[in-house]
Amino acid sequence: MGWRQAMAAALYGPDGFFVRGDHGPAGHFRTSVHASPLFAGAVLRLVQRIDDALGRPTHFDIVDVGAGRGELLETLLALMPDDLGARARLVAVELAPRPAYLSAQILWRSELPEAVTGLLVATEWLDNVPLDVADLDDQGRLRKVLVDPGSGDETLGGPVDAADRFWLDRWWPEAGRVEIGWPRDAAWAHAVERVQRGCALAVDYGHRKPARPAGGTMTGYRGGRQVRPVPDGGCDVTAHVAVDSAAGAAGAAYEIVTQRKALKALGVDGGRPSLELARQDPAGYVRRLAAAGAAAELIEPGGLGGHWWLLHTIGIDARGSMLG
Template sequence: MTTFREGWETALYGPDGFYRRERPAAHFRTSVHASALFGRAVARLARAVGTSEVVDIGAGSGELGDILRAEGLAVVEVELDDELPSSIAGLAIANEWLDNVPCDVAELDEDGVPRYLLADLSLGEVVSGNDLRWLEEWWPLQEPGDRAEIGRARDLAWASVVERLAEGGVAVAIDYGHVRAGRPPYGTVTGFRAGRECDPVLDGSCDVTAHVALDSLGGSLVLQRDALRALGVSAARPSLELAQTEPLRYVAELSSAGEAAELLDPSGLGGFGWVWTAAGEAAVRRASRALTD
């Protein structure tokens, strides 16, 4: 019987999978699409950690790369079927990649035993081994019927990036997610089609995503709101005086403040997590200063 994870994998990345046919921007809006301020902040982060090279993992249609190149940076885009570079000495960014990495889903049966969810939503084998250990450590289930996404597939995907960091390299995964203290009891698997949330059907007709267990990835976690502020993104509105003296600049600054507000909104994009790891003491210092000061 097909597990939910196998069905999810085929629905997104199989021969007729959603991501083989569709352009992500047609179905949902990431920070990259919300405003060029996001890409410019990533460019500032790259410069702050001392590099002009960015690896964009899960690059989608490459909109982030366009902004980074306009900022004078060299960009390597990694999409389906591309190999990750064997060594990353610059900045690696994965914006909303890990939520699209299919993972197993566990549900507690009536006897309180965790079992794998199958693609037809019935329950299969008992969860055991590393998956069980992951659940016990990161997302303990409480009541029969409770569900959890087992984050090991995302942890492993992210580890495959982090292990490629060379001295000075920095990797940042940006995504919606949760931490151990606030996991939802019924899991978070969701579908998106044409900009709207829908049932996560595994037939390739929609995107299927689940929030990321950000704390199990390893690394330091900072909220997007705080990271972007530290990188100079501000939602401060221009003074009304400017409207009199330089009306065009006033309108531009007002629009930029509106876009920044969307990126910083704590109940929206601003609540996303930035999980970062840097290789070497100097890189840790630089990244920490850039992302948290």
């Protein structure tokens, strides 16, 4: 079968990797949400900017798409000031069963809400939206890559279809192994359409047209280790996102920045505390030093800091960049 069909079954089928009611993705790979509450703190500062731009509405929606086990929303709820917490409507969109320990204030659902006023956020969701892969045969013709779900072994199938070719000609024209990203574009555009006023934010591994990765990016994760991507339901199967293509498909004003730049603009800098603080308040110095270490991980250019933030602004006057 093609990679798109195989990924869909392996990740979201009846016993798929993201559907099973176990400890969830956090047991297999580390995202910014899991790395430090500083990430949620930065998202909260973005929420407050959006809230101000909206005029502090009676209800402020925070919708987390691909919410895992609700970790981001739980942390946001704990950090929110009372006024915002009283107005916030937190919604986790996830196919896995609702965790028993989740706060009652967080609504759990399998589909996007019809309308959002506030922030829709998707952290490392688009990289798990299934897509097809294509490669050149010996005659230089671009053909779909087929995969055996049990072994991960690949063969070449038929030629790419017209929709695939249209997307590739615009967004990934280089010859060789390619990952056909239009299903991600469609998924993201569908999510952004639900935002009536506010912002939609995707945070993910990704690339832009001038630097598409030769040979593609598909890989797997299991138990904290990078592994061969076998679509048998036993591991995460992921491929980086063509963020510029997803941005254009959504049809709303947007900005694309690295996570490093975004988090710095939202107050996460990774700077070490002064030695003077160590003399005056040793315990405080240790806390600040630990926070600096966590911040450094989030903004490291070769790691989480190299993720892309794709932010759309819909129906509000942002008066410049929301990440400025």
